[in-house]
Amino acid sequence: xxxxxxxxxxxxxxxxxxxxxxxxxxxxxxxxxxxxxxxxxxxxxxxxxxxxxxxxxxxxxxxxxxxxxxxxxxxxxxxxxxxxxxxxxxxxxxxxxxxxxxxxxxxxxxxxxxxxxxxxxxxxxxxxxxxxxxxxxxxxxxxxxxxxxxxxxxxxxxxxxxxxxxxxxxxxxxxxxxxxxxxxxxxxxxxx
Numbered sequence: 001x002x003x004x005x006x007x008x009x010x011x012x013x014x015x016x017x018x019x020x021x022x023x024x025x026x027x028x029x030x031x032x033x034x035x036x037x038x039x040x041x042x043x044x045x046x047x048x049x050x051x052x053x054x055x056x057x058x059x060x061x062x063x064x065x066x067x068x069x070x071x072x073x074x075x076x077x078x079x080x081x082x083x084x085x086x087x088x089x090x091x092x093x094x095x096x097x098x099x100x101x102x103x104x105x106x107x108x109x110x111x112x113x114x115x116x117x118x119x120x121x122x123x124x125x126x127x128x129x130x131x132x133x134x135x136x137x138x139x140x141x142x143x144x145x146x147x148x149x150x151x152x153x154x155x156x157x158x159x160x161x162x163x164x165x166x167x168x169x170x171x172x173x174x175x176x177x178x179x180x181x182x183x184x185x186x187x188x189x190x191x192x
Contacts, residue, residue: 004036009101009110012039016106036129039104041112041122043096043163050091057083067113097170102163103156109133116152123148 005015015034054062054074064075071085104110108130112122123145125131137143 002036003034004038005034006038007040008042008045009039009104009106010042010095010099012037012104012107013101036133037104037107037109039107039110041103041110042099043102043159044092045096046088046091047093050088053091054083057081098167100164100167103160116149120146122152122156 005012007015015037019034058074058076058081059078062074062076066073066075069085070082071088072083074081074083103112103124105126108125108127110122110124110126123134125134134143134145138145
C-alpha cells in the first residue's frame with residue numbers, strides 16, 4: 001500500500017502530474033501509492049543504441065561507468081576508456097533536449113553526485129515528507145550527513161540554470177524571469 005519511487009526527474013514529474021490530476025487517492029495502483037519520491041540528478045539519459053556503440057568501443061564486459069563533465073569514463077577489463085561528450089551526444093534521448101529539471105524539483109528528496117568527492121552525494125530535501133525521512137534515517141544511524149560545501153552551491157545552481165537555458169534556447173524562447181532561482185531553492189539544500 002506504500003511505494004517509494006526512485007527515478008529520473010522526468011519519471012518523478014510524470015508521477016506527480018498524475019497524482020495532481022487524479023488526486024492523491026486517484027484511480028489506485030502503484031502511482032497513487034507512491035508516498036515517497038526520490039529523484040536522481042539527471043542532465044541527460046542515453047538511448048538503447050548507445051549500448052551497441054559502447055560494446056563495439058570497449059567490449060561487453062563493463063565494470064563501471066562514470067560521467068564527469070568531459071564525457072564518460074568506462075572501466076572494463078582492458079582498463080579505463082574516456083569517451084568524449086561529443087561522441088556521446090548523438091545517443092542522448094530527444095526528450096532530454098527539452099527537459100527543464102536536472103535536479104528532480106518534483107521529488108521529496110533529490111540525490112546526485114557532488115563531483116568533488118566521489119564518496120559523498122548531494123542531498124536536497126524538497127518536502128516535509130523528505131525531511132521527515134531524512135531525520136528518521138539520521139536518528140537510526142543509517143544516513144550520514146554533513147553540511148553541503150558552501151563553495152559548491154553556486155556551481156550546482158549554475159549547472160541547473162545552464163541546463164534550463166539550453167532548453168529555452170532549443171525551444172527558441174528567451175529566459176526571462178523563468179530562470180530566477182530564488183531563496184526557496186537555496187533553503188532546500190540540506191546537509192548531506
